[in-house]
Amino acid sequence: MNLWTNVGLALKALNSNKTRSFLTLLGIVIGIGAVIAVMSIGKGAQAAITSQIEGIGTNLIFVRAGQAVQAGVRQEVGSAATLTLDDASALADFQLAPAVLAVAPESQGFGQVAFGGTNTRARLLGVTPAYEGVRGYTVVEGEFIVDQQVQGRSLVAVLGANIAQTLFPEMNPIGQSLRINQRPFRVVGVLKRLGGTGFGTQDDTVVVPITTMLSRLQVSRTSQGARNVQLVNVQASDADLLTAAKEQVSAILRERHRIAPGAEDDFNLTTQDDLVAARTQVANTLTIFLGAIAAVSLLVGGIGIMNIMLVSVAERTREIGIRKAVGARRRHILSQFLVEAVVLSALGGCLGVALGWGLARGVSHITLSGQRLPSVVSPDIVFLAVGVSLAIGLFFGIYPASRASRLDPIEALRRE
Amino acid sequence: MEAADAETMIEVKDLRKVYKMEGIEVEALKGVSFTIADGEMVAIMGPSGSGKSTLMNLLGCLDRPSAGTYTIDNQDVARLSEDQLAAIRNQKIGFVFQSYNLLSRTSALENVELPLVYCGGNDRTKRALEALDRVGLRERAKHHPNQLSGGEQQRVAIARALINRPSLILADEPTGNLDTKTSEEVMALFQGLGREGITVVLVTHEADIAAFTQRVLLIRDGELVGDRLVTERRQAVSGGGP
Numbered sequence: 211m212n213l214w215t216n217v218g219l220a221l222k223a224l225n226s227n228k229t230r231s232f233l234t235l236l237g238i239v240i241g242i243g244a245v246i247a248v249m250s251i252g253k254g255a256q257a258a259i260t261s262q263i264e265g266i267g268t269n270l271i272f273v274r275a276g277q278a279v280q281a282g283v284r285q286e287v288g289s290a291a292t293l294t295l296d297d298a299s300a301l302a303d304f305q306l307a308p309a310v311l312a313v314a315p316e317s318q319g320f321g322q323v324a325f326g327g328t329n330t331r332a333r334l335l336g337v338t339p340a341y342e343g344v345r346g347y348t349v350v351e352g353e354f355i356v357d358q359q360v361q362g363r364s365l366v367a368v369l370g371a372n373i374a375q376t377l378f379p380e381m382n383p384i385g386q387s388l389r390i391n392q393r394p395f396r397v398v399g400v401l402k403r404l405g406g407t408g409f410g411t412q413d414d415t416v417v418v419p420i421t422t423m424l425s426r427l428q429v430s431r432t433s434q435g436a437r438n439v440q441l442v443n444v445q446a447s448d449a450d451l452l453t454a455a456k457e458q459v460s461a462i463l464r465e466r467h468r469i470a471p472g473a474e475d476d477f478n479l480t481t482q483d484d485l486v487a488a489r490t491q492v493a494n495t496l497t498i499f500l501g502a503i504a505a506v507s508l509l510v511g512g513i514g515i516m517n518i519m520l521v522s523v524a525e526r527t528r529e530i531g532i533r534k535a536v537g538a539r540r541r542h543i544l545s546q547f548l549v550e551a552v553v554l555s556a557l558g559g560c561l562g563v564a565l566g567w568g569l570a571r572g573v574s575h576i577t578l579s580g581q582r583l584p585s586v587v588s589p590d591i592v593f594l595a596v597g598v599s600l601a602i603g604l605f606f607g608i609y610p611a612s613r614a615s616r617l618d619p620i621e622a623l624r625r626e
Numbered sequence: 627m628e629a630a631d632a633e634t635m636i637e638v639k640d641l642r643k644v645y646k647m648e649g650i651e652v653e654a655l656k657g658v659s660f661t662i663a664d665g666e667m668v669a670i671m672g673p674s675g676s677g678k679s680t681l682m683n684l685l686g687c688l689d690r691p692s693a694g695t696y697t698i699d700n701q702d703v704a705r706l707s708e709d710q711l712a713a714i715r716n717q718k719i720g721f722v723f724q725s726y727n728l729l730s731r732t733s734a735l736e737n738v739e740l741p742l743v744y745c746g747g748n749d750r751t752k753r754a755l756e757a758l759d760r761v762g763l764r765e766r767a768k769h770h771p772n773q774l775s776g777g778e779q780q781r782v783a784i785a786r787a788l789i790n791r792p793s794l795i796l797a798d799e800p801t802g803n804l805d806t807k808t809s810e811e812v813m814a815l816f817q818g819l820g821r822e823g824i825t826v827v828l829v830t831h832e833a834d835i836a837a838f839t840q841r842v843l844l845i846r847d848g849e850l851v852g853d854r855l856v857t858e859r860r861q862a863v864s865g866g867g868p
């Protein structure tokens with residue numbers, strides 16, 4: 211009595227009670243479908259996070275001010291106003307920091323940008339010329355901020371694509387004068403459009419010299435009176451030198467901030483990899499959490515299969531008796547019902563894969579606040595799902611099948 | 627196979643069967659002993675509740691006795707494992723039930739094939755068709771049990787009992803649900819098997835049916851109370867057949 215005979219028998223038995231088989235399948239279909247959808251979306255999110263973070267540059271170290279302590283309560287990273295433009299310049303010292311290729315301090319804020327009768331809210335970004343290369347900004351018209359403008363605290367701006375579009379729908383913005391927080395600025399460049407899935411909102415940004423930003427748009431000083439920056443982007447000259455660069459940056463800043471040996475840093479260093487790892491971990495945790503919830507429905511589906519198989523065994527007691535009377539052994543009956551349970555759950559698994567795939571595809575067409583939710587249905591998830599559904603069939607089929615196989619032929623034949 | 631030689635097919639010694647139900651014990655067989663020779667055709671008779679079915683189930687290896695010994699073809703059944711009993715039911719014995727006991731969802735052909743499924747037999751369809759031919763139902767191979775008359779269903783069941791060429795056919799009231807004419811057709815089949823040397827043991831309530839056999843065992847209250855040879859044996863004729 212081979213496997214295919216049993217599969218044939220199973221299909222016949224399941225076919226003879228279609229509605230019941232379908233309803234039983236549904237539990238597994240939904241369970242597998244949910245697991246596949248969640249896993250695929252999680253995987254997609256992970257890929258998106260990685261590509262987003264990698265998309266902002268290569269071999270980057272982000273230097274932030276440390277945490278301020280207010281009334282004994284530690285505030286968020288960057289809340290202390292300890293990082294200055296001079297710190298940033300010091301990091302660009304090739305003697306002290308040979309592993310550092312480029313340094314780009316930045317300061318961010320929000321402001322109202324107006325031209326003629328139109329005005330819009332924009333992210334204001336104060337930078338130095340190095341920022342263009344370090345963060346991979348591309349100017350499509352005009353040019354980026356230059357050194358002279360940084361030194362002169364010039365009132366010049368490079369516009370993100372959306373801002374340019376909004377304020378100058380039918381006009382070349384270069385050379386035009388617009389107002390940022392009531393101050394007049396001359397437009398010197400327009401950035402390349404990144405589209406919906408960029409990191410942050412580069413398209414909605416107005417870039418100005420960092421000195422202009424600090425002195426004229428948002429005044430922020432450290433406790434020592436120097437002008438403060440929020441973030442210094444440090445680019446290591448090579449991926450292998452990332453750790454070395456980190457150590458050199460740390461040494462310079464500790465020295466400049468006069469931090470005693472053994473005392474805590476008043477700044478915070480994060481590499482791009484740290485960022486990927488942290489965000490990926492968040493995504494993974496979420497995926498695992500949602501996957502676990504989905505897995506519960508698989509468990510319920512499995513119990514459904516066990517339940518229906520027990521009903522089926524009870525209903526078919528006479529059939530079992532007849533089979534035993536003509537010579538079926540225990541293992542024949544066991545495998546017959548086990549295969550039936552496995553076929554049931556495997557069918558559910560296959561339909562579930564289709565459902566999950568459909569769900570994942572569907573979700574990736576939805577856009578949430580300008581971001582598409584990507585999804586990646588990978589073959590290993592599919593194999594895993596089908597394997598899991600087979601295992602569920604086996605696990606939950608064992609008990610009903612062994613009950614069937616242990617029936618006494620005479621008792622079974624006497625049953626109506 | 628040779629007709630009726632003196633070898634023993636069934637030997638039963640002091641066979642007892644006690645049913646226990648919710649503390650109440652029913653002694654259905656109270657020590658029965660007899661032998662049946664290879665190729666013999668025997669009827670078991672007795673009033674309702676006398677223990678005939680109990681005995682048949684024991685002879686058919688469907689149940690185990692509470693005490694006593696049963697040897698079939700020189701094999702002591704008590705020593706056999708469950709799987710070995712299943713093999714004997716599959717290979718050596720063909721069982722025919724009063725209520726046919728066919729699988730309702732499968733065709734006549736598949737019902738007849740069933741014993742072959744459990745012994746890995748080849749040419750299943752061919753052999754099943756031959757068996758159906760033997761009982762005159764080749765044309766009904768694709769029919770399901772509910773599309774067949776009682777007599778036809780019983781003939782399918784006989785074909786199933788024959789498929790593995792058993793040496794012993796056991797039939798518990800095979801004609802119990804059939805009319806006189808159909809009963810005679812069924813008995814003609816059994817007599818044909820008997821002529822081929824197959825041992826046939828059947829239970830019946832009707833003396834007319836018992837008259838088709840060679841020997842009658844009489845059971846009353848779980849005890850063997852009579853054992854006589856049939857003096858005027860009838861020959862069954864099936865619908866203008868042989």
Ligand SMILES: Nc1ncnc2c1ncn2[C@@H]1O[C@H](COP(=O)(O)OP(=O)(O)OP(=O)(O)O)[C@@H](O)[C@H]1O
Nearest residue numbers: 645646647652654673674675676677678679680681
């Ligand atoms: N499974 C069982 N549990 C308890 N008692 C049983 C069981 N099977 C049979 N009996 C009892 O054993 C006795 C013999 O029953 P059995 O079925 O062998 O009789 P029978 O001769 O075949 O009767 P009939 O001619 O009506 O078929 C009866 O008293 C019956 O009630």
Ligand SMILES: [Mg+2]
Nearest residue numbers: 678679680798
């Ligand atoms: Mg009976």
